[in-house]
Amino acid sequence: MRRIALATAAALVAVAPAAHAAGWSGPARFSGGASEPAPRTAIAADGTSMTVWRRDDGALVAAAGERHGRLAAPLVVTRRVTSSFAVAADTHERAAVAYEARDGLHVAVRQGRGFSDHAIASTGSEINGVQIAADPSTGWVVAERQFPREGSGVPYRVRVVTLGDGGRPTGPVQDLGEGHFGIQARAAKQLVVLRNGRAVLAYQAEGRNAVLLSTRPRGGTFSPPAEIAGELADPAVTASGNHAFVAAVQAASCGDAGCAGAPVVSTIAPDGTANAPAGPALAHPNRAFEPAAGPGTLAFLLKDAPKPFSREAGVSAFGGGAVQRLTREPSTEPYALKLLANTLVLWATRTGFGAAKASAAGGRFHRVAGPPGPPPSPFHTNATNRDFASAGWYAIAAWARAGTVRVSMRRF
Numbered sequence: 001m002r003r004i005a006l007a008t009a010a011a012l013v014a015v016a017p018a019a020h021a022a023g024w025s026g027p028a029r030f031s032g033g034a035s036e037p038a039p040r041t042a043i044a045a046d047g048t049s050m051t052v053w054r055r056d057d058g059a060l061v062a063a064a065g066e067r068h069g070r071l072a073a074p075l076v077v078t079r080r081v082t083s084s085f086a087v088a089a090d091t092h093e094r095a096a097v098a099y100e101a102r103d104g105l106h107v108a109v110r111q112g113r114g115f116s117d118h119a120i121a122s123t124g125s126e127i128n129g130v131q132i133a134a135d136p137s138t139g140w141v142v143a144e145r146q147f148p149r150e151g152s153g154v155p156y157r158v159r160v161v162t163l164g165d166g167g168r169p170t171g172p173v174q175d176l177g178e179g180h181f182g183i184q185a186r187a188a189k190q191l192v193v194l195r196n197g198r199a200v201l202a203y204q205a206e207g208r209n210a211v212l213l214s215t216r217p218r219g220g221t222f223s224p225p226a227e228i229a230g231e232l233a234d235p236a237v238t239a240s241g242n243h244a245f246v247a248a249v250q251a252a253s254c255g256d257a258g259c260a261g262a263p264v265v266s267t268i269a270p271d272g273t274a275n276a277p278a279g280p281a282l283a284h285p286n287r288a289f290e291p292a293a294g295p296g297t298l299a300f301l302l303k304d305a306p307k308p309f310s311r312e313a314g315v316s317a318f319g320g321g322a323v324q325r326l327t328r329e330p331s332t333e334p335y336a337l338k339l340l341a342n343t344l345v346l347w348a349t350r351t352g353f354g355a356a357k358a359s360a361a362g363g364r365f366h367r368v369a370g371p372p373g374p375p376p377s378p379f380h381t382n383a384t385n386r387d388f389a390s391a392g393w394y395a396i397a398a399w400a401r402a403g404t405v406r407v408s409m410r411r412f
Contacts, residue, residue, distance in 0.1 A: 022369030024397075025069025027406035031056055038382040039405045040087050042134075045392030048092035050110070052077065052085060053398075053405045060085060060099060062115070064092035067394070069409045077108050077115050083126050084145075084182070084383070088134040096140050096167060098132040105130065105144055109167035118167040122159075123149040129182040129383070131189060137197040137218050139165040143190065145180050145203075155206040156180035160214070160222045162199075176214055176225050178206035181235075184258055185311070186290050186333045187384045188236035192244055200244040200268050202228070202235040209252050211235045215272035228266050228274050234259040240295045240338040244268035247293035247300075247336075250277065253286060258311060263291035263300040263318070280318040287313070292336035294343035296320065296361030299334050315347050315354065319362035326356045326365055332378075337390035339412050344368075344395055346388055348375045353397070357412070371397040371408040 032039075033056020043049040047067025055061050060082050061074035077097050085099035095110040104122040108115035122128065122144065129145035140163040148154050158179045162170050181190040181203040191201045197218025203225075205212050211232040212225035233252035238245045246268060249261035262285035264277035279298055282288055287303040290311075301313040302323075312330035316323050326345065331354060334347040343358045345365065353370030376386045376399040386399035396409040 022372065024369065024371045024408045024410040027371065027373045027408040028063070028069070028071040030063065030074065030405040032400055032403050032405045033057070036380055036382045036385060037400045037403070037405050038385060039398035039400055039407070040085060040387045041389050041396050041398035041407065042087045042089040042095065043389045043391050043394050043396040043409065044089050044091045045394070046091060047394045047409070047411060048089070049396050049409060050087050050089040050092050050095040051398045051407050052087045052097050053400070054082065056403070060097070062087065062095070062097060063407070064095075065396070065407065065409065066092070067411070071407055075114060078106065078117060084129040086130055086132045088132045088140060090134050090136060096132060096134070098130045098142050100128040100130050105142070107132070107140065107142060107163055107167045109165070116167060120161060120169065120173065122146060125149055131182065131191040133191050133193045133199065135162070135193045135197065135199065138170060139163045140167065141191065141193055141199045141216070143181070143201050145182055158203055160201060160216070162216070171221065174222050176222065179203045179212055179225070180206065182383050184234050185380070185383060186258070187335050187386050187388060188292070190235055190237050192237050192239035194239055194242050194244060194270065196242045196270055198270065198272055200237060200239070200272070202237050202246045204233060204235065209233045211246065211248050213246070213268070213274055215268070217272070223272065228277060230264065230277050232264070232277065233261065234290070236292050238292065238294050238336050238338055242270035243295070245293040245295065246274070247291035247298060248277065249289060249291060250279070251285070258289055260286050260289040263288050263298055265291070265293040265298045280323050282323070289313075290334060292334050292345065294336040294338050297336065297343045297358055299326070299336055299345045301331065301334060304328070315345070317345065317356070317358075317365050319358065319364070321362070324365060326367070327354050329354065333384060333386065335388045337388055337395050339390055339395065340393050342412060344390065344412070346370060346397065348386065350378065351375065373406050373408065374401050375399070377401045
């Protein structure tokens, strides 16, 4: 059965067209089975990529992509039972996958036709979460959301570790204390590495509306967490050169549909300091949620009217002038990507993907084509069933619908 699944995936990739009329590659397709495959993806500045998902037999697999969008047949990363996982890549030949398993945290580094796996002691809880970022100076940086092995009233804690190129820690794991990231049901990252080698992690304080910031200089250790000013929730981080941008909602109210509140962005300077968060003045800030930020840009969902328990809304953007409506079509999970000379915002609708691009910081957005094909499944139990990444001129999207994983990329 496993050979049949691999052969089918390879055949689907082989017939995928090299380019779509709108510039996105025709999606490569893979079987992810009936359960949620939860694809995660990364792309390098040369256009090569690595996409990871859970196959129908439970194995965690990864497919390398080349710069025209064609993906190779997937390789097995691990057959362990996994929960959260993430991927980072400098090129498709230099990639690493971090994942949570019952025996703890693992980092698997690409090595030839396979992966070299390294274990890092952790609790093995099924609700642990992980993110990983490539660090050209030292190898990799990993952040973990950790819960006790057995369920209890003990809150989440956040841990961080720097790894060498081969995936082994270069120093001890650091415990930053109580907090969490990645539990909101949307595509967002909280860990990035800047061009100067500084790692930036922004995450949610435990039990209150506060966003905590910890940074690590090149070759150093992570700082004690400090609050970004204001009552904030639901952070998402984007990197651009030597700056990072932390989007969040202010004076947030959190419930079954996530956290709502006035969208703001704080810029993290090359030295790791954060400026005061700022954003647009909205008539109904409690109708705004899921913010994403880029240089001089803040994108978010904004409802036209109250709609309890719904995560759908039109997408708006703010660059310092008037708020710009990008679409009123019901949309979900907007994501901001930094391209070499542009900021790209992607989101999903009920029928496909929407996208808009701004050519300058604070500039107005113009609609562009989104990835082709059907959208992600409207409901998911995983943190998200889609992922996006960018580097240089390239952007990539990976998503799951009805057990099928699709991957599409574009050079802008």
